[in-house]
Amino acid sequence: ICGSFARIRCLKQQPCYLKCSPEKSASFFSKVTYSWFSRVITLGYTRPLEREDLFELNESDSSYTVCPIFEKQWRKEVLRTQERQKVKASFHKEADTTKPSLLYALWNTFKSVLIQVALFKVFADILSFTSPLIMKQMIIFCEHSSDFGWNGYGYAMALFVVVFSQTLILQQYQRFNMLTSAKVKTAVNGLIYKKTLLLSNVSRQKCSATHGHDIKPQSPLVCSFSNSDGHFSPLARAGSSSASRGGSPCICYTNKCFSCN
Structure with a gap:
């Protein structure tokens, strides 16, 4: 060791x-x-x-920066769970079997980036809802040719700005999403490898068929994170299909407006 x-x-x-x-x-x-x-x-x-x-690599993206921060949050989560178990054990005879939460430690480590990813996705969905409304006004403008000509230029410019902004925001969302996923996998894999170095010989013999193979115990856990796709975070998974869900109310609203007109 x-x-x-x-x-x-x-x-x-x-x-x-x-x-x-x-x-x-x-x-x-x-x-x-x-x-x-x-x-x-x-x-x-x-x-x-x-x-x-x-x-x-950027210093903020390297394992030398990500792993120590995550290990600090994980130790805090372990201590918090142990204190809670002691408090419950003093009032109840039954022992508390609650284990430290890995997701809570990950949230405390990457919450600022995850919130930023969520905001990017929310703004992109808002802009995707705005584009059909502008197109509706453009269709109404084409049907009423007696309106002022500058209205059409304004609608065209507004549609260009909205679509361009949506593209930029989605690009930043994908970038931060993939980067956060890589950081999460790096932090968890680093913690697993460090834990393996602290295993006793008895634990290694239980986890590994061959004595001395340190890579064997953590291989299934590491592969489960390495084989996961880029949309690892729950916020990204929830938002990956939000575009399809957000398009439904937009279409319904547009059809309702056309029917009223």
Whole structure:
């Protein structure tokens, strides 16, 4: 175990030969269009990419930053569960079998990003509801040609702004969603691997058919997270089908307005 931690420490202290990511210094337009990554795509088209061609991960996205924060929240959740068990045991004879909640620890670790992802999805759904309403006004304007001409230009410009904004927000939603999913899997996998290093020989023999294979006990848990899709978070799963659900009331509202007219 000491040798494993020593190797991890040596890896952490090794100098980084990768280049810093230009995403930090890129402009807003470059981040939205991913033009800062165009050079790597062009280089990969001409020849196979090498390690020196890639960029270093952002510090906030690396395992050195994500794993310690999640481990801190997990320890808080374990202590909170133990204190609650002691309090219940002092009043009741039956022991409390409540276990620490992994989802609660994940929520405390990534709640700011998850809320941001949820807000992006809400704004995108609002804009998707607004587009048919603008199109309805454009159809009414075409049917009544006696109206002022500037109304049509206004409706066209408003529709362009709404659709363009919806595309940008959905792009940011997908980006933060996939990034949060990768952080969650990194944090959980890091905690599982660290727990495996602390297992006793008896526990290892129970979990592994071959003595000394540290990778065996956590393989099913790691694979379950690694094989999960990008929409890991419950907020993303709930919002993935919200567009189809949000289109139904929009169509009903539009049909009702047409029937009234």
